[in-house]
Amino acid sequence: MFATTTIEAESKTAFYGDLAAQLAGLLHDERDFIANAANVAALVFNLVPDLNWAGFYFLKANDVLVLGPFQGKVACVRIPVGKGVCGGAVARRQTMLVPDVHAFPGHIACDAASRSELVVPLIKDGQVLGVLDLDSPLPGRFDTDDQAGFEALAALYVAASDF
Template identity: 75%
Template sequence: MFETATIETTDKIAFHAELAEQFAALVQGERDPIANAANLSALVFAQVPGLNWAGFYFLRTPDELVLGPFQGRVACVRIAVGRGVCGTAVAEARSQRVDDVHAFPGHIACDAASRSELVVPLMRDGAVLGVLDLDSPVPGRFDADDQAGFEALARLYVEASDL
């Protein structure tokens, strides 16, 4: 059985590289997208400081995301494409890094404690399959290094999973 190790570095680029290494080892030989999403959610929630939610939404119809595996408080189950930070990430097929979710037009407040959010689309062959969603109670929690690190992790998830 794989056991995670606490990542002890203040260098964000090194942190994200080690997080990706741990995830790659965790999913080695496993192709199930739900199992991999569950383990990635747990790994991120345990390793990344300052989060109150980490998980997935999957595109189940062309216009709706449905909740997938996550860690944190209960969440919205369905999100329309184009609505909120997650729906906008799908509609625009690009990551959304929001320093203050209360200032984001149409923000969906699943947890009122969330103040900042990073949503990364899961892409394969130019198509959006879903999103990796990270919420924090800390305004401005995510920076460009976090975005790049989680985009790489999302690519690794898609490559490792039969979506």
């Protein structure tokens, strides 16, 4: 049985290092990408402060992201590539950090309470598999330290999972 540990770190870098260590332990000896996504979403949602949504969208053959495991309120089920923050991250093949989603052209509001968003594409062997999506009710919640931390977590998840 895996038990999470509350993280009390002096810096975001230390926080994400501790979170990555817990994630590595959680993913150890499990290769199923759905099971791993469910546990990543739960771990992140419970340990990262000021989130109102944490989860995954997976890319399907018809250039549509489809909702995967998540924590938070019900969510949009399908997002076309190139639309919204999630679809934009896939189209650009890069992380998108949006301090104010209301100022983002084409933002898809699944939860009206969300004010900022961080979306990390999941890439394996040059192929985009989906995204890790994080929403916060606080404007400006995410910064470059959060981006680096979540990019490292996403890389751990991709390396630990069979797609």
